Amino acid sequence: MTPYPEEPWHLAGQMYLSLWLEPRSxxxxxxSGTQPVIAFGRGVVGAAWVVYEQDSVLHYNELLRAVLVRHGRRPCACITDIWVDNEASLSGGRAxxxxxxxxxxxxxxxxxxxxATASTGDRALAASRFSQSxxxxxxxxxxxxxxxxxxxxxxxxxxSSKGALSFARATWTAPTHSPLHALGRRPPLLSLALRDFSLRFGG
Incomplete structure (x- = not known):
């Protein structure tokens, strides 16, 4: 397994995030052990592009999808799909x-x-376009x-993170073979850009 930094990871960079309300089905x-947070038959799904740069312990790009879930009474995020272009990030995130x-x-x-676009082999995963307002x-x-x-x-x-926040307009597309194809079915409810953020993860 590729060596990776010990936790916590101190990261910094840019994030481009969209949120959807999706039917439970x-x-x-x-x-397992978590349950999606459901209101009026819908749950919250987020997808984001992240560029880790500046003073980050590792420099890499990331595409992820997560669901708002409940662990006991506490709301948490559960990452269901995620891709990176750095092997140390992959190994450390898993381990x-x-x-x-x-x-x-x-x-x-x-x-x-x-x-932004991401692909594996010759297959596209998703593409997005964000314009800040x-x-x-x-x-x-x-x-x-x-x-x-x-x-x-x-x-x-x-x-724990902190950064400058902007509203954004975003479009997402994903081919039918992609695990993220659902993101292109309807426009996001809300999109945001988190600029020059700092993040402390784990520990």
Whole structure:
């Protein structure tokens, strides 16, 4: 297994996030021991492109999908699908926290409009286009937990982040063969850009 940094990981960079309300029957499978948070027959699904750079312990690109779940009474995020382009990130994510990382190839163009694609082999996973609109003042802190299966048991990992937040308009497309094909069926309910964020994960 490729060597990886010990936890906690200190990361920094840019995130482009979209949220959907999906029917219960269309939610991806979550870790056993958790249950999706359901309201009026729908659950919350998020998908994000992340560029880890600056002072990050590792530099890499990431594409993920997660579901808002409940572990006991506490809401958590459960990552159901995730790809990276760094083998140390893949090994560490799996070994430390049970995050099911896979390898992919990324193309991320960042200007006034952010365009991102990811593929495995010769097959596309997803493509997105984000254009930012109104930026919110200040730095926005967020603390949450991620619930995954690790070595046959449910484990939770703490994440704390802070960054500049902007509303965005986003479009997502994914081919029918992609595990993420559901993301292209309807437009996101909300999209955000988290710029120059810092993140402490695990530990």
């Amino acid at each position: 269309e939610l991806p499978a979550v870790a 430390l926290w049970g995050i099911p990382k896979e390898m992919a190839r990324f193309d991320v163009e960042r200007a006034d409009v952010v365009e 109104r930026r919110l003042p200040g730095q926005w802190p967020l603390t949450y937990k991620v619930a995954q299966r690790l070595d046959g048991r449910l484990t939770t990992s703490r994440a």
